[in-house]
Amino acid sequence: MLDVVAWVHTADRRMLAVRTRGRDLLYLPGGKREPGEGDWTALSREVREELAVDLDRGSFRELGVVHAPAHDQPEHTHVRMVCFTAGFHGRIGPAGEVDECVYVTAGERDLLAPASRAAFDLAAAHGLVDRPSP
Template sequence: MELDVVAWIHVREKRLLTVRARGRDLLYLPGGKTEPGESPAEAVAREVAEELGPVLSPEDFTPLGTVVTEPHDQPRYTSVRMVCFTAPYTGPLHPSAEIDELLLVSPADRGLLAPASAAALDLALSHGLLDR
C-alpha cells in the first residue's frame, strides 16, 4: 500500500528546511497527508501552517515534482509518494503541533533525512535550489 503525502520544499541560505517530528529519529520535510476535498497545494498550505505557523497561498505554489521511495517508520506502507511544492511564505517559522525542531540541512547531511526527504533533496538539487 502506498502512503500519499505532500511537502513544502523551502531553501534558505542554500540549505533545505527540515523538521524533526516528535518521537522520530530522522528529519522530514514540512507537509503531510491530504484531507478529503483538498488539493495537494491546499494540503501543503494547511500542514505547514499547523506545523510551522507561516501562511502559504496555494495560488503561489510551484510544483517541483513527485518522489516515490521506501517508507521510514511506516510499517503499514510499502512505499511513499510525495508531491513536492515550493512557495513563498509570510510570518515567522516556529515548531508547533507534533514538530519539535526546525533544521536547515545541506546535501552533506543526507544521512539525517528520511528516504522521501533525501529524494526531495535530490529534487531540489536538480532544480538548482541547492548547491552540491
C-alpha cells in the first residue's frame, strides 16, 4: 500500500494535474511523506518541489481520502491518497521531476492515473469540477 498526499487544485471547473518524467498518465501534485513528516509538511514540500509555489497554511483543508490500484507499480499494489485543498502563492509551473502541468476537464479524466481519477470524482462530488458524462 502506497500512502500519499495530494493537492487538489481547480480552476474554471478543471483540475490541475502533472506529468512526471517517463510517465504516460497524469498525476496530482504531491507524493510520499518523508520520515516524521505530517500531511501539511509533506504536501507543501512536494508542491514546492513539483510546481515552484508555496501552499497557504491558513486555507489547508482535507477534501477526503481515495483508494485505487497503483499505476506503474507491481501488480496488486494500491494507493491510499489523502487529498487536500489549499490556496497558494506564486505562479504554477513545472519544476523538479515534473515536465508538464495541465488542467483536466471531465472529458479528459481518462488521461489521469487511477488514484487521480478517483480524486477527480471526489472533487466533482464536492462541486469543484464537472462530473464526467456516463
